[in-house]
């Protein structure tokens with residue numbers, strides 16, 4: 434057997450115990466010592482060892498990693514050290530070191546997403562990044578914006594507020610759960626554009642179904658009409674491999690506490706350089722030129738230990754390898770969806786074509802309301818998911834992570850088949 438470089442003692446208690454009607458929120462799991470497994474291990478062994486870097490509650494199988502992806506212990510330990518550093522130094526850190534650390538973190542992030550640093554800032558999450566764009570543009574009465582019913586609710590609310598405040602007109606498209614082609618989706622957005630359209634919002638991945646949209650083709654089409662595109666990429670960075678610049682969007686927003694597993698409260702905003710002067714900061718800060726993206730990055734006193742841990746989180750992703758991670762996540766999703774896709778009484782709201790989804794998928798059993806299905810999965814099968822009940826999308830969202838095992842997904846499949854009968 435191959436000699437392993439990891440420490441043997443890190444066997445964590447991941448055996449499931451019966452769901453006793455409640456989850457012990459007060460009892461913290463005890464971390465041990467961790468080193469990274471040898472990345473040249475064959476895939477099955479490698480992912481088994483990666484699982485041991487995560488402290489997993491034995492009370493339930495966590496298939497709700499779409500909310501955020503909690504940290505492997507290696508990143509968590511770096512984070513705790515950074516919390517201690519800041520706490521020891523107090524304002525001395527903020528006054529003498531914070532700006533330099535933040536610039537380093539920004540550069541590391543820009544390199545990771547392969548964008549010029551002059552077009553990237555750190556924010557606290559996708560919501561903030563999207564607000565900087567949606568609320569930072571100069572809207573005039575009658576200006577139009579295009580979006581989808583399947584977009585994230587908060588972003589739709591932001592546009593609704595701009596409609597009330599400035600008299601803009603919002604137009605919605607309806608994305609099919611099972612599109613025949615990219616062109617079908619591009620045509621939907623194109624039909625909503627008029628000479629008054631100023632901005633088009635599109636998700637890179639629809640969070641409720643896991644569908645990946647043809648963003649580059651949508652940008653090319655929108656630009657032919659002079660329409661700017663803001664991409665809600667909350668779930669995309671470090672989930673699957675893509676070249677952000679090659680998407681040709683004007684603005685791109687992402688939450689780094691999702692698939693990059695940065696501690697909570699980390700986001701990215703990319704603004705293609707020609708668009709920087711047209712944005713008003715949410716929190717103005719004098720001292721930066723109109724075309725300097727840093728004018729958008731002010732946020733007051735903030736949890737700087739999150740930024741300080743960004744490089745560690747990126748190093749962990751690079752160690753996993755984005756191609757290997759993407760392949761694993763897609764494999765996990767297809768492993769369970771393939772087993773239930775053609776079963777009577779089960780509906781999948783996620784496309785079957787491999788390139789149209791990655792880790793996230795949505796499953797519906799029409800005889801149950803989504804909230805009922807979520808409850809039954811937790812209480813009878815100890816499987817933690819989230820119910821989605823939106824126009825055209827009803828079901829539970831299922832999101833495995835790199836630590837998810839096939840045995841866990843087998844339990845999901847068995848539960849779905851039993852419930853559909």
Ligand SMILES: Cc1ncc(COP(=O)(O)O)c(C=O)c1O
Pocket residue numbers: 499500558559560561584585636638639640665667668688
């Ligand atoms: C598509 C999409 N956009 C935006 C967000 C908001 O992310 P955050 O709460 O990190 O700002 C989410 C969160 O799940 C999302 O799924």
